[in-house]
Amino acid sequence: MNYHIMPPTGLINDPNGFIEWNGKYHLFYQWQPFKTGHGTKFWGHVSSTDLVHWEHEPIALAPSEWYEQDGCYSGSAVEQDGKLFLLYTGNVKEDDDRETYQCLAESSDGKTFKKHGPVLHLPKEYTAHFRDPKVWKKNDTWYMIIGAQTKKLEGRAVLFQSQDLKNWTRLGDVTGTNTDLIGEFGYMWECPDLFELGGKEVMVVSPQGVAPDGMLYHNEHQCGYLVGDLDYEEVKYRHGAFVEMDRGFEFYAPQTLVDAKGRRIMIAWMGMPDQYEQKHPTIPFKWIHSLTLPRELKLVGNKVYQVPLEEMKMLRGDGVSYAGAEMVNEEKQFDGVEGDVMELGLDDISGTFERLEITLRGNARFIYNKETKLATLERASFAHGQTESRHCYLEELNSLRIFVDKSSIEIFINEGEEVFSARQFAYPENKGYSFASKGYVSFDLNKWNLNKSAAAYQVQDERYA
Ligand code: FRU
Known part of the structure; x- marks a missing residue:
């Protein structure tokens, strides 16, 4: 971490x-x-x-x-x-x-x-x-x-x-x-x-x-x-x-x-x-x-x-941004939106979409279904490999801030209205993020690499630490 x-x-x-x-x-x-x-x-x-x-x-x-x-x-x-x-x-x-x-x-x-x-x-x-x-x-x-x-x-x-x-x-x-x-x-x-x-x-x-x-x-x-x-x-x-x-x-x-x-x-x-x-x-x-x-x-x-915390911004390094990104019934990746120590922001999420999905590093996915008003985080269980999921109701999805560290994700929805926290053990080489929409969705996308802070120890563990 x-x-x-x-x-x-x-x-x-x-x-x-x-x-x-x-x-x-x-x-x-x-x-x-x-x-x-x-x-x-x-x-x-x-x-x-x-x-x-x-x-x-x-x-x-x-x-x-x-x-x-x-x-x-x-x-x-x-x-x-x-x-x-x-x-x-x-x-x-x-x-x-x-x-x-x-x-x-x-x-x-x-x-x-x-x-x-x-x-x-x-x-x-x-x-x-x-x-x-x-x-x-x-x-x-x-x-x-x-x-x-x-x-x-x-x-x-x-x-x-x-x-x-x-x-x-x-x-x-x-x-x-x-x-x-x-x-x-x-x-x-x-x-x-x-x-x-x-x-x-x-x-x-x-x-x-x-x-x-x-x-x-x-x-x-x-x-x-x-x-x-x-x-x-x-x-x-x-x-x-x-x-x-x-x-x-x-x-x-x-x-x-x-x-x-x-x-x-x-x-x-x-x-x-x-x-x-x-x-x-x-x-x-x-x-x-x-x-x-x-x-x-x-x-x-x-x-x-x-x-x-406001102070988290101190860790921001370089990044990429896509203002007014649009998707219609498609799946796509955004150039430069990759990494295992980073922050991802989606603001002004709007459109008539039924579903928006973000797959993180291959084995975790955040899903918002506008019809059922259900927000879901699913991941491959580290214990048995099967998909497991957690949910909450969410009236609407306006913004997401996702903090990814080597083996964790924390998803802050609508400025903290709901949060999903989870450990994630992805294949270390998988640093990709894939977006999928059913219907039309637009958002401003920002991604920052985050710098290392002294909180982490130097352990002999390149994969998850
Ligand atoms: C909670 C807890 C506390 C206890 C501590 C012991 O996780 O069980 O109730 O004080 O952990 O480590």
Whole structure:
């Protein structure tokens, strides 16, 4: 991957501790350095001044203490009195038993962390699937939302408060399976993140155990958001329906920050805890998974849009453009529209077309069908080679921005109204893009090669990295 955050070696999963602190963006991540599988997690660390060029920092947290002996699991970062604090889950496994501790660590230099140990023990109402603290401040009080499972195996999001980050009081479950707000919706809710956006409170969460429903929820586990109003006094979060955050194949456990410019920015794991993990084509090269691009969130009506960051334009190199390109019942390639590290833009998409298709590097295809109003991403599965697809309804298709990296695609539709994120393992030599239309379509086409950013490690893997 040339401009995505990937592990130096081993396995990366959730983004953690995403914060702008002391004039720099810091991003930590769940990391298993020793194998391309899960297990005892570390916190890897990268920093950046622009969210595009990242520098690798020393390991932030290693599982060295009894309360985290089986992993420093996911969590978040906050600033207090000029210092950087991390709140994370200490994971302990004894045979089939599990213990969970919410822990605090502190840093003055943003590089080395002093551990304070557990600050919150498991309340008796939940199983040990109780983790991933996300902390924020409101009116001089700290709040923390935690992903949890009740003893009846219901996924919940639990709210706590504190004055000092060390003593926490439970306020209650703000929502979850079998509450009056949402029915049966999974046995465990991972990585909740609750924040203000456009005058509302949005909660992004990753529920496990939600069954497929029509075209929805076809990944192994789901990730989506709720929009509503949180009453901190009553401890009531009145929200609307769960909406899938991303429509693609690999997108899970996102985390957000708000930066000095007031932007709410989200980054996610471009992976999925799934049964096919051991079939990933990068495993022979001793690494697996990556993070998505960071995206700016905007609330439009009750919909959360995800917009590529303005800063992404810094990576643009040379390119080609075709203003007012037209197609009628044909398939074609555009000279110079090729590559495996690039951005593709289609603007002002118009015409009476029934279908527009873009085939990317031979084994993935984006399709918009104007009759059925269906947007589709299909790809050859890296696990079994069969075509698999994901869909969403889309009233109309106006624009596309597609970010292609060596082994990923992220398709932003209509300025972020919908996004499809996916890993793609094309034949390395296939760098072609083919366009097909049924009916008449016109658009402005732009393609830029993107420069390499320091996010990527030099791994011995020319094909997918
Ligand atoms: C989500 C998750 C979190 C946990 C972490 C462990 O992918 O399962 O709930 O803290 O990964 O790596």
